[in-house]
Amino acid sequence: MEGQAWRRWAGYVVASSYELSHDREYHAIRSAAALFDVSPLYKYLVTGPDAARLLDRIVTRNVSKAKVGQVLYTPWCDAEGKQIDDGTISRLDEGTYRLTAADPNLRWLHLNAAGLDVTVADVSERTAALSLQGPSARAILQIAAEVDLAGLRYFHLTQATIRGMPLTISRTGYTGDLGYEVWVDADHAVPLWDALIETGSPYGITPAGMLALDVARIEAGLLLIEVDYFSSRHALIEAQKSSPFELGLGWTVALDKERFNGKAALVDEKRRGSAWQFTGLAVDWESLERLYADVGLPPRLPTVAWRTSVPIYGDGGRQVGYATSGGWSPLLKQYLALAHLEAPFARPGTAVRMEVTVEHRRKQAAARVTPLPFFNPERKRA
Amino acid sequence: MASSARYDAIVIGGGHNGLVHAAYLARAGRKVLVVERRPRVGGAAITEEVFPGFKFSMFSYVVSLLRPEIIRDLELPRHGLHILPLESTLTPMENGDYLAAWGDHDETRRELCRHSPRDAEAYDEYGRLMHHMAHAVKPILGMVPPDPTSLDPRDLLALLRLGRHFRGLGGERFHALVKLMTMSSADLLDEWFETDVLKATKAASGIIGTFLGPRSPGTAYVLLHHYMGELDGVFRAWGFAKGGTGSVSEAIASAARGFGAEIRCDAPVARVLVRGGRATGVVLENGDEIPASVVVSSLDPRRTFLQLLDGNALPADFAADIRRFKFRGSSGKVNLALDALPSFTCMPGLGRHHRGAVSISPSLDYVERAYDDAKYGEFSRRPYMDIVFPSVIDPGMAPPGKHVMSIFVQYAPYKVNGGWTDAKREAFGDAVVNTVEEFAPGFKSLILHRQVLTPADIERITGLSEGNIFAGELALHQLFFLRPAPGWAKFRTPVRGFYQCGSGTHPGGGIMGASGRLAALAVLGDGR
Numbered sequence: 023m024e025g026q027a028w029r030r031w032a033g034y035v036v037a038s039s040y041e042l043s044h045d046r047e048y049h050a051i052r053s054a055a056a057l058f059d060v061s062p063l064y065k066y067l068v069t070g071p072d073a074a075r076l077l078d079r080i081v082t083r084n085v086s087k088a089k090v091g092q093v094l095y096t097p098w099c100d101a102e103g104k105q106i107d108d109g110t111i112s113r114l115d116e117g118t119y120r121l122t123a124a125d126p127n128l129r130w131l132h133l134n135a136a137g138l139d140v141t142v143a144d145v146s147e148r149t150a151a152l153s154l155q156g157p158s159a160r161a162i163l164q165i166a167a168e169v170d171l172a173g174l175r176y177f178h179l180t181q182a183t184i185r186g187m188p189l190t191i192s193r194t195g196y197t198g199d200l201g202y203e204v205w206v207d208a209d210h211a212v213p214l215w216d217a218l219i220e221t222g223s224p225y226g227i228t229p230a231g232m233l234a235l236d237v238a239r240i241e242a243g244l245l246l247i248e249v250d251y252f253s254s255r256h257a258l259i260e261a262q263k264s265s266p267f268e269l270g271l272g273w274t275v276a277l278d279k280e281r282f283n284g285k286a287a288l289v290d291e292k293r294r295g296s297a298w299q300f301t302g303l304a305v306d307w308e309s310l311e312r313l314y315a316d317v318g319l320p321p322r323l324p325t326v327a328w329r330t331s332v333p334i335y336g337d338g339g340r341q342v343g344y345a346t347s348g349g350w351s352p353l354l355k356q357y358l359a360l361a362h363l364e365a366p367f368a369r370p371g372t373a374v375r376m377e378v379t380v381e382h383r384r385k386q387a388a389a390r391v392t393p394l395p396f397f398n399p400e401r402k403r404a
Numbered sequence: 405m406a407s408s409a410r411y412d413a414i415v416i417g418g419g420h421n422g423l424v425h426a427a428y429l430a431r432a433g434r435k436v437l438v439v440e441r442r443p444r445v446g447g448a449a450i451t452e453e454v455f456p457g458f459k460f461s462m463f464s465y466v467v468s469l470l471r472p473e474i475i476r477d478l479e480l481p482r483h484g485l486h487i488l489p490l491e492s493t494l495t496p497m498e499n500g501d502y503l504a505a506w507g508d509h510d511e512t513r514r515e516l517c518r519h520s521p522r523d524a525e526a527y528d529e530y531g532r533l534m535h536h537m538a539h540a541v542k543p544i545l546g547m548v549p550p551d552p553t554s555l556d557p558r559d560l561l562a563l564l565r566l567g568r569h570f571r572g573l574g575g576e577r578f579h580a581l582v583k584l585m586t587m588s589s590a591d592l593l594d595e596w597f598e599t600d601v602l603k604a605t606k607a608a609s610g611i612i613g614t615f616l617g618p619r620s621p622g623t624a625y626v627l628l629h630h631y632m633g634e635l636d637g638v639f640r641a642w643g644f645a646k647g648g649t650g651s652v653s654e655a656i657a658s659a660a661r662g663f664g665a666e667i668r669c670d671a672p673v674a675r676v677l678v679r680g681g682r683a684t685g686v687v688l689e690n691g692d693e694i695p696a697s698v699v700v701s702s703l704d705p706r707r708t709f710l711q712l713l714d715g716n717a718l719p720a721d722f723a724a725d726i727r728r729f730k731f732r733g734s735s736g737k738v739n740l741a742l743d744a745l746p747s748f749t750c751m752p753g754l755g756r757h758h759r760g761a762v763s764i765s766p767s768l769d770y771v772e773r774a775y776d777d778a779k780y781g782e783f784s785r786r787p788y789m790d791i792v793f794p795s796v797i798d799p800g801m802a803p804p805g806k807h808v809m810s811i812f813v814q815y816a817p818y819k820v821n822g823g824w825t826d827a828k829r830e831a832f833g834d835a836v837v838n839t840v841e842e843f844a845p846g847f848k849s850l851i852l853h854r855q856v857l858t859p860a861d862i863e864r865i866t867g868l869s870e871g872n873i874f875a876g877e878l879a880l881h882q883l884f885f886l887r888p889a890p891g892w893a894k895f896r897t898p899v900r901g902f903y904q905c906g907s908g909t910h911p912g913g914g915i916m917g918a919s920g921r922l923a924a925l926a927v928l929g930d931g932r
Contacts, residue, residue, distance in 0.1 A: 042507070042511065043508060045491070046507075053798060225799045225804060226798070307472070352489075354475075355472040355475045355476055356476060397481065
């Protein structure tokens with residue numbers, strides 16, 4: 023997969039990495055600034071007097087509480103409280119919201135809009151998005167946009183212009199670092215990219231692809247649809263579905279809202295307790311080193327993050343869950359994974375074992391349940 | 405006296421090893437005080453804004469072997485540590501051509517093919533050999549060295565384990581290891597390669613911090629010592645610390661404080677208090693006496709034993725061994741603030757090569773001749789140089805668009821003829837920039853500010869005896885169970901309760917922190 027490769031994303035192609043290896047792109051996220059094209063995201067503009075009401079029907083968070091200029095991260099569920107998708111809602115003005123989604127949701131929005139005074143427009147093709155992530159992101163945007171970003175708080179947005187192009191800057195991202203996403207008319211996407219690269223060059227800006235992003239989002243403990251969870255819409259069997267509680271998104275479920283899709287089931291689950299928990303795992307280095315030393319090798323580590331299902335065992339040898347993403351963190355010097363565990367095994371510090379293939383043989387390395395995110399720098403919110 | 409609190413341990417010297425040591429002791433619940441002579445921690449791993457807006461890793465400039473277990477145990481990323489990869493090496497040649505090693509293996513092989521298809525193939529085999537050798541030697545780095553002459557069952561057991569480890573290597577690799585331990589790097593590389601510039605660039609890493617040339621026996625091992633930084637391929641142990649090497653020290657200090665250690669700067673130690681053959685504390689230069697059950701020195705062996713202790717506190721033969729321990733600083737450093745990046749004749753303009761190292765080692769003869777000058781007490785007229793541009797990798801090191809350039813220079817002998825004077829220092833600085841100018845015409849006009857550091861400056865500022873960057877020459881006769889003296893390589897000293905760590909002890913120099921950690925384990929193992 024490495025090097026000058028492209029991958030599919032929502033019917034578009036995006037770069038896996040711009041250089042032969044994604045190393046430098048990853049480090050740019052954590053030490054300077056990385057620029058991603060995240061335009062393939064699905065984007066919907068929801069307008070009208072009932073816009074907030076529609077969104078509140080669909081998502082688990084309380085949209086009507088959001089002020090103009092605020093951005094919410096939220097999942098949304100089916101009637102059984104199983105997660106369909108997750109994304110962000112930006113309140114652009116009094117009655118205008120932008121919803122981003124990983125999957126197409128136009129039909130779902132229309133279905134839920136019955137009887138409401140609201141207009142839903144799919145602006146996915148019309149709106150481009152560039153994501154500028156990393157400790158230098160603010161300095162670069164500050165110069166490019168000639169707007170004071172010091173006051174722009176985490177998960178808030180502001181209107182701005184760059185070289186005369188009107189755009190929206192939101193302090194959001196998928197890296198768990200200081201970062202911004204710039205929303206612009208698709209016609210302006212290329213000039214905007216060039217403007218940011220030009221302004222950012224003295225600050226070490228680096229175009230970055232999905233391989234680098236994948237490492238960063240695992241460190242940040244951020245979920246990826248169809249990798250870490252299945253949309254309940256695509257699941258073929260019940261066991262493939264997950265609730266927000268099971269995905270560690272309990273904080274997004276506003277059970278005090280009057281009604282929303284899946285509320286009854288989620289109230290019930292909250293009372294009963296969830297069967298599963300989504301959590302971090304840190305593989306024990308000495309254990310991994312021993313497994314490799316047994317065959318005369320130094321530890322081999324994945325050079326790119328993996329996205330396969332890997333069994334997790336309890337101390338007794340019984341399988342108690344599965345990891346869905348994992349990889350080596352070049353920053354933390356730790357082998358990390360994101361995993362679904364049976365609730366009793368998901369307490370931080372619990373010792374489990376993760377399957378690793380050492381020289382064609384299946385072995386188990388010791389691992390420890392670690393709260394997410396693995397990496398949470400102060401600058402993200404500061 | 406300021407503090408009436410009784411410390412379990414006092415660590416003398418707030419360099420990275422002293423700090424690692426303190427952090428491990430504090431993590432184990434000990435009450436620890438670090439006393440540092442200078443106004444800030446870091447020792448030779450410090451970042452200073454020498455020129456307004458331009459920050460320099462003043463001395464040590466790359467992080468080579470910092471142990472991943474230390475990074476994890478002390479949670480250094482949480483304290484701000486971020487090591488950025490250093491991926492390429494460009495060696496400009498005197499005929500205007502170049503040799504490059506890139507981050508991508510196949511690209512490097514293609515480049516080498518341009519010079520010699522045979523060497524391109526041998527390169528992989530050589531890499532595999534060094535990998536095996538590093539694998540063979542690496543366990544020793546994490547091990548408290550056993551004394552081969554001791555009858556202590558613990559030593560015997562460790563030796564047995566070590567013996568088994570070496571037997572496990574098999575004949576072929578064992579023989580290769582013996583060769584590596586005894587040959588010169590030039591001879592070793594001659595066995596493998598025909599491209600002179602390749603051999604010169606490789607050999608250069610075998611002379612760093614030693615007073616030896618590429619044709620001096622024993623340098624092949626130093627080659628391996630540096631190669632070990634690369635063994636952990638995926639860990640990318642070789643690199644830059646974001647914010648300069650001072651940020652490594654700051655991160656470790658922050659971790660140590662987090663575990664409860666106290667760090668006192670501007671607190672030079674006059675001597676270690678010894679009563680009845682055991683250390684009982686330290687006396688600061690201002691007269692303050694601070695008692696403690698354990699005193700640990702992270703200074704180099706000469707200062708640890710001959711300066712901090714009274715002459716009669718040590719057995720005479722041990723003191724003699726320490727007096728014989730060789731320092732012979734041989735390298736200097738030139739730090740430059742630049743208006744723009746220089747353009748090299750061999751690869752004009754700006755490019756990704758500015759993100760890696762530029763090695764001024766065009767031929768084996770060039771490097772050996774640089775040594776010839778030093779052998780007779782002069783700095784090299786055309787020195788070997790390892791150049792990096794930290795601001796390209798970490799733009800925060802210089803104002804936007806401006807750059808810092810770090811030039812590691814060898815040879816600059818500590819005992820230069822006539823001694824180091826201001827005039828000599830500037831002459832040395834001139835030799836350095838004039839040599840760079842040969843390979844990058846116009847470079848001199850980009851210099852906004854120049855800082856030249858000779859071994860005498862290194863000694864004066866960091867306290868490293870004779871300015872040796874490894875706190876004692878990294879030569880075979882001063883490694884493993886001989887570092888710093890036979891029989892005393894296990895971090896203990898002839899004075900009870902007085903311990904040693906730092907680059908002058910096993911396993912030696914580089915920002916690796918291993919000796920700080922191993923010494924802490926020794927202190928804790930002794931139940932102190």
